[in-house]
Amino acid sequence: MPSQTIEGSGIKMHLETKLVQTGVGKEETTGAINFPVYYATAYRHPGIGESTGFDYTRTGNPTRAVLEEAIAAAESGDSGFACASGMAAIHTTMGLFSQRDHIIVSLDLYGGTYRLFEQVLTRYGLWFTYADLRDTEAVRAAIRPETKAIFVETPTNPLMQITDLREVAQLAKEHGLLTIVDNTFMTPYFQRPLELGADIVLHSGTKYLGGHNDVLAGLIVTKGSELSEKVKFLHNTIGAVLGPQDSWLLLRGLKTLALRMERHQSNAFAVAKQLLGHPAVSEVFYPGLPEHPGHQTHSSQASGFSGMVSFRVRSADQVPVFLQNLKLISFAESLGGVESLCTYPATQTHADIPQEIREYVGVCDRLLRLSVGIEHPDDLAADVTQALDASLVTGGQLR
Amino acid sequence: MNFATKALHGVSCFDPVTGASSVPIYQASTFHQADLDAPGLYDYARSGNPTRHALEEAIAVLEGGTRGFAFASGMAAISSVFMLFSAGDHIVVAEDVYGGTFRFLTQVLSRMGIEVTFVDTTCTHAVENAIKPGTKGIYLETPSNPTLKVTDLAAVCRIAKKHDLLVMVDNTFMTPYYQKPLELGADVVIHSATKFIGGHSDVIAGLAVTKDEALGKQLYFIQNGMGAILGAQDSWLVMRGLKTLKARLDVSSRSAETIAQWLSQHPAVSRVYYTGLCTHAGHDVQTSQASGHGAVLSFDVGSRERAKAVFDRVKLPIVAVSLGAVETILSYPAAMSHAAMPPEERKKRGITDGLIRLSAGLEDTEDLLQDLAQALDSLHELRIPDDKKTFSRV
Numbered sequence: 069m070p071s072q073t074i075e076g077s078g079i080k081m082h083l084e085t086k087l088v089q090t091g092v093g094k095e096e097t098t099g100a101i102n103f104p105v106y107y108a109t110a111y112r113h114p115g116i117g118e119s120t121g122f123d124y125t126r127t128g129n130p131t132r133a134v135l136e137e138a139i140a141a142a143e144s145g146d147s148g149f150a151c152a153s154g155m156a157a158i159h160t161t162m163g164l165f166s167q168r169d170h171i172i173v174s175l176d177l178y179g180g181t182y183r184l185f186e187q188v189l190t191r192y193g194l195w196f197t198y199a200d201l202r203d204t205e206a207v208r209a210a211i212r213p214e215t216k217a218i219f220v221e222t223p224t225n226p227l228m229q230i231t232d233l234r235e236v237a238q239l240a241k242e243h244g245l246l247t248i249v250d251n252t253f254m255t256p257y258f259q260r261p262l263e264l265g266a267d268i269v270l271h272s273g274t275k276y277l278g279g280h281n282d283v284l285a286g287l288i289v290t291k292g293s294e295l296s297e298k299v300k301f302l303h304n305t306i307g308a309v310l311g312p313q314d315s316w317l318l319l320r321g322l323k324t325l326a327l328r329m330e331r332h333q334s335n336a337f338a339v340a341k342q343l344l345g346h347p348a349v350s351e352v353f354y355p356g357l358p359e360h361p362g363h364q365t366h367s368s369q370a371s372g373f374s375g376m377v378s379f380r381v382r383s384a385d386q387v388p389v390f391l392q393n394l395k396l397i398s399f400a401e402s403l404g405g406v407e408s409l410c411t412y413p414a415t416q417t418h419a420d421i422p423q424e425i426r427e428y429v430g431v432c433d434r435l436l437r438l439s440v441g442i443e444h445p446d447d448l449a450a451d452v453t454q455a456l457d458a459s460l461v462t463g464g465q466l467r
Numbered sequence: 468m469n470f471a472t473k474a475l476h477g478v479s480c481f482d483p484v485t486g487a488s489s490v491p492i493y494q495a496s497t498f499h500q501a502d503l504d505a506p507g508l509y510d511y512a513r514s515g516n517p518t519r520h521a522l523e524e525a526i527a528v529l530e531g532g533t534r535g536f537a538f539a540s541g542m543a544a545i546s547s548v549f550m551l552f553s554a555g556d557h558i559v560v561a562e563d564v565y566g567g568t569f570r571f572l573t574q575v576l577s578r579m580g581i582e583v584t585f586v587d588t589t590c591t592h593a594v595e596n597a598i599k600p601g602t603k604g605i606y607l608e609t610p611s612n613p614t615l616k617v618t619d620l621a622a623v624c625r626i627a628k629k630h631d632l633l634v635m636v637d638n639t640f641m642t643p644y645y646q647k648p649l650e651l652g653a654d655v656v657i658h659s660a661t662k663f664i665g666g667h668s669d670v671i672a673g674l675a676v677t678k679d680e681a682l683g684k685q686l687y688f689i690q691n692g693m694g695a696i697l698g699a700q701d702s703w704l705v706m707r708g709l710k711t712l713k714a715r716l717d718v719s720s721r722s723a724e725t726i727a728q729w730l731s732q733h734p735a736v737s738r739v740y741y742t743g744l745c746t747h748a749g750h751d752v753q754t755s756q757a758s759g760h761g762a763v764l765s766f767d768v769g770s771r772e773r774a775k776a777v778f779d780r781v782k783l784p785i786v787a788v789s790l791g792a793v794e795t796i797l798s799y800p801a802a803m804s805h806a807a808m809p810p811e812e813r814k815k816r817g818i819t820d821g822l823i824r825l826s827a828g829l830e831d832t833e834d835l836l837q838d839l840a841q842a843l844d845s846l847h848e849l850r851i852p853d854d855k856k857t858f859s860r861v
């Protein structure tokens with residue numbers, strides 16, 4: 069995969085190199101290659117009005133700072149902020165807005181984001197219009213005098229719909245709106261929205277960035293000093309910060325991001341092909357497939373397709389049988405880890421979206437989402453195939 | 468069970484699977500589901516993690532509530548609890564709340580259409596007078612930071628019941644060892660567990676406990692929905708701190724009392740704030756609602772210049788933002804914990820430029836006194852500009 073070179077300490081480095089070298093050379097006392105975990109919450113002040121640069125860990129922690137710098141550099145942003153979870157990152161960012169502000173949001177969207185918007189933030193007078201962001205004209209039509217931002221997921225979770233980031237960011241600029249992109253599915257390894265005109269990038273670091281299904285984390289990357297200062301204020305004030313041990317685990321994850329993403333992607337292609345050819349499957353959603361409607365747009369703005377594949381089986385009664393028969397792939401709610409997971413959006417990740425909206429968007433009860441891990445592709449293909457076979461026998465007759 | 472025993476043997480103090488003497492750190496973000504129709508106890512770590520859960524149960528038991536919640540910081544706990552309210556609601560807040568709480572209320576929540584009135588909650592009438600038709604809650608901190616003003620919790624809770632208001636209490640300074648607001652009528656207790664509960668200046672954490680299950684459900688929804696949760700490793704560190712909470716507080720509070728008494732006799736000090744001094748205005752109320760006075764005291768040396776001289780000369784205490792640790796910590800509220808508050812608001816609350824806050828640690832009291840003595844004795848070269856010598860008559 070081609071990686072753009074980015075500036076780092078005077079030398080041009082590929083993103084892979086930069087990621088692997090995260091934190092190296094930052095620990096000057098001992099030269100430790102891996103940056104230490106600073107558990108301290110308080111920092112001794114040399115005197116009144118003097119500071120070492122660190123005062124109190126909620127405001128700034130050395131381990132967290134290395135992570136924050138690394139993600140900012142990887143996303144080509146100016147400042148990074150590590151939060152307790154992806155939702156904490158989204159919630160903190162929404163603190164930028166005030167009562168009566170209006171935000172345009174991807175119609176297909178992670179269920180937790182929808183829940184936060186509809187069940188928490190609307191109580192504070194923020195309001196949201198969910199639009200099909202694949203259609204720039206629909207976005208334009210949704211803009212109101214009160215609109216302050218466009219919140220984009222691309223590819224969307226779980227239907228893998230593609231938004232043209234350059235076009236939407238351009239439209240946002242024309243109207244003085246912020247473009248906020250949840251880049252969880254792609255990671256900066258494949259897609260860097262800030263380079264395409266976005267203002268803020270968000271991550272559930274729990275997913276590919278952490279990469280090992282072992283840490284909950286969120287990240288925010290901002291562009292420009294004014295926005296960075298505002299988010300810095302909110303990060304410290306709301307206080308949903310990431311602990312030092314978890315920051316360190318995320319740093320550890322970043323070092324292998326490039327390797328993992330390449331493998332996730334090649335495995336995803338293998339699994340998608342297997343699914344396409346199986347009689348139990350009616351549709352496959354993977355932006356890497358040339359027949360995917362967003363394939364071209366996606367290819368123009370990202371350098372890869374990542375490891376998330378959704379698909380529909382032919383009937384809902386196949387679902388439990390399929391899940392019960394998976395032997396290698398765990399039925400669990402998450403994604404982006406080295407282990408393959410299968411999720412049933414209707415009852416898990418998207419359970420908080422009302423059924424009629426879910427169905428309208430296409431997150432129906434026949435939809436399954438695979439987070440393809442880094443196991444051997446043949447083993448994954450075999451597991452999916454035998455579970456699909458079983459779903460045809462006991463789940464509902466061949467139809 | 469007495470507190471010390473409860474803190475060690477209350478709930479979840481060992482691992483049910485292996486019998487291990489402490490709950491393992493479940494560094495897992497997600498949990499395999501064996502059956503689509505029978506979801507397991509844990510599915511996704513933002514919604515629930517066994518290590519965090521053990522801590523949440525422990526604090527709920529100690530505070531005498533039904534449900535506990537662990538957050539990424541004290542501020543995360545506070546900002547999450549305030550999400551129980553909606554635009555148009557009005558909340559009465561103690562005027563000298565922690566500076567970070569003040570900042571959140573005035574610069575974030577106010578933009579979300581929530582109105583706040585700051586009142587001197589030590590005056591019960593002032594609380595009642597501030598209540599109006601849209602009022603939904605009362606938020607208290609007692610003793611307050613840094614001048615240790617005492618609010619009568621039972622009296623305020625009675626007013627709240629009459630008006631059907633939610634009472635939230637930041638119990639950071641006291642911990643459930645000394646004070647249990649839920650038993651006095653409050654609905655939610657909040658902690659910066661970064662302080663005494665963690666106790667070692669090595670973890671940032673927040674806790675909340677609700678009295679009843681219905682409120683617990685609402686707060687759970689917010690904890691999971693906003694996601695400002697505490698990580699597994701940090702949850703384990705807080706639990707480790709809890710085990711020694713009583714032993715630490717016994718030592719630190721005894722030390723604080725000795726230091727407060729000693730300071731109030733020192734000529735270089737114009738004022739001492741500590742609820743354990745019988746001259747303190749809140750002494751009686753404090754004695755009636757809490758079983759101790761805690762480890763934090765403040766004292767005024769008269770001016771910024773003199774305060775700076777003290778900070779420059781002390782050798783033992785850490786000069787830092789924070790409190791409630793094994794190490795004695797000196798801080799300068801005007802420029803640290805209350806820097807977010809405008810100067811005129813600070814002045815109203817007695818947070819002068821000469822005010823120093825001391826959080827007593829576990830060092831030998833004599834050593835601390837000696838260190839303070841050498842720093843304060845050197846101050847006679849610097850005149851006290853404000854020579855009103857009054858002791859704690861606030």
Ligand SMILES: Cc1ncc(COP(=O)(O)O)c(C=O)c1O
Nearest residue numbers: 153154155178225252272274694
């Ligand atoms: C696209 C996306 N954004 C945000 C989140 C929320 O992140 P977290 O679970 O770390 O809070 C998730 C997953 O849960 C997600 O898939």
Ligand SMILES: Cc1ncc(COP(=O)(O)O)c(C=O)c1O
Nearest residue numbers: 307540541542565639659661672
């Ligand atoms: C009384 C009180 N409440 C809340 C907080 C905020 O807690 P944290 O720093 O853990 O976010 C603090 C200290 O910072 C405090 O002293």
